[in-house]
Amino acid sequence: MNPSRPTIRDVARQAGVSHQTVSRVINGSEEVLPETRAIVEAAIEELGYRPSAIARSMARGSTHTLAIISPNLTDYTFASVIEGAEVEARQHNYFVLSSSASDPQAFQGLVDELVGHRRVDGLIVINPYADDRYQHIPNNFPVVFVGARSHDENVCSISLDDEKVAYEATQHLISLGHKRIALVTGPMEEDCSQDRLEGYRHALKEAGIPFDQTLVFEGDWSASSGSDALVDFVKKGDLPTAVFAQNDRMAMGVMRAARDANLNVPDQISVIGVDDMPLSSYFDPPLTTMRQDMPLIGQEAIRKLMDIIQNKTVEQTVLKLPAQLVVRQSTFKGGD
């Protein structure tokens, strides 16, 4: 594009040394006389030389580029992971290509393009689906999964400790005296939803509250599915006194539908979510939720990936991060 940028050889000529010496200088090799170095650096400065990452990749066989594949880039949860990852990657002098793949086919195409054509050194998959898309990734290729359990040996994954988070959320409700606690889940084919269901059941069991399938509604993470859930509970009669929504958006939908049904939150029905989105404290009422640190998850994912790439140690790691209960005004004592 630019009228032929200077190359390592132009610099060499200008400095009166061999191109190899220039290479040594730009790579910070010790084996260069300070004065030689100075001359070369002067030449670099004068010519405005910048090494080409492509040529480097070519010679070294690695691109210093990573990729993140996410179902989408706009969901606040995903975007936060990506941002955390991006910042950490830059720290290590890596860039990251983020792409979205909504279906398995797009995912496979992306992996092929990214890994097959050797554009990237490593991969992070934000993959809430418990399908076997990881199968499409070549063996031994550096990859870290975010938000899904490991289904395989030799696969690293990082996620929220979903079971624990759900356990704690449910317990918060129980500690408030609630006994009829409804659950609004994400899509049940996602690990995350299942684990949170598990935590919910665990807390119930521990408190001696029988599990009631009619109090469980499968949503899809959207606010409208939260609304649907509450409408459904109302229709069934025998309302719950509290609802644990597996994310804040659905919690918001629950609250909205409650308002429409003339149910006061939290007086008549308590609601707790998961995420602590930036707007959660602005809901009406401000939402009690389990705060999770998504950027940290992204950061940890990159760290693990760097570790795999550098040490080629592909030992399985499963990291589960905690969340923190943030009590606001959507939960209140209840029960009979």
Added chain:
Amino acid sequence: MNPSRPTIRDVARQAGVSHQTVSRVINGSEEVLPETRAIVEAAIEELGYRPSAIARSMARGSTHTLAIISPNLTDYTFASVIEGAEVEARQHNYFVLSSSASDPQAFQGLVDELVGHRRVDGLIVINPYADDRYQHIPNNFPVVFVGARSHDENVCSISLDDEKVAYEATQHLISLGHKRIALVTGPMEEDCSQDRLEGYRHALKEAGIPFDQTLVFEGDWSASSGSDALVDFVKKGDLPTAVFAQNDRMAMGVMRAARDANLNVPDQISVIGVDDMPLSSYFDPPLTTMRQDMPLIGQEAIRKLMDIIQNKTVEQTVLKLPAQLVVRQSTFKGGD
């Protein structure tokens, strides 16, 4: 990483042709006999050969990679632009590196790294700030600005038609009978905030309503700054009957503070925002807003960029997209 993948020469050997013929086949050249092509394709298949993007970049001198620099990756507005851009770029077989740069210094560093070192083929800058960071970008480098006016010749920009959007929002309020219409702006150093102020003033003027500086509050796009705005108006006494917040988040803050001040929305005070975030219809009350299509902006940005890269035509283009009024329940007739 992988035990040396097959190269073009391996395929050539396998197929009994020259590596050049293989090159022709993978590039879809016409000048290959169908039977030769078949043999080569069989060899490719058999060996599982995939061309190396790096080697291609090396030989062709272009990376088929674009970059997008945004203040952050999590803001819904930015993320939507990025996603729109990413999808469109994939369509053209380009990948995009998205990075965040919060301050001008980080921005400059990123540009240098991306353009000077990584040699991306083009750049999209999501740049709401009217500073001169574009100066750091080499002349004649393909770049498209999103969300900022052009301050220079030969620079392409795409954004919402901010003035018109603000004009229409204000007019909606006016048509409802409002005369005391407050404005909550984004940071005034952003083009976007200024243009929206302009549109607001324009609508006011046209309706013969005098502009009142005390009704203007400078926020920072955050919900809390929206709250601050309303608190400020309350403190000043002589409340507005309507508030135009320059984005939905601030509108949400306004509504929340109104509730806290026992002001009913929309009966006592109407509120309109801009964006139509996914959650806006779930606010209480559902927010009237100007819906903008951010993914489309991202898409258009990529299209323009592709055009610049391919045709090397760097003529200035300023594209301003419209927004659409979505009337929900936060605005109501008012006035004296």
Added chain:
DNA sequence: ATGAAAGCGCTAACAA
């Protein structure tokens, strides 16, 4: 229609 040679800009041996 196909092949041979050269080169993209760098790094990695090895020599001097």
Added chain:
DNA sequence: TTGTTAGCGCTTTCAT
């Protein structure tokens, strides 16, 4: 400490 010689895997002339 520095220079020389080979590639990295492809595309691009230019022959054939």
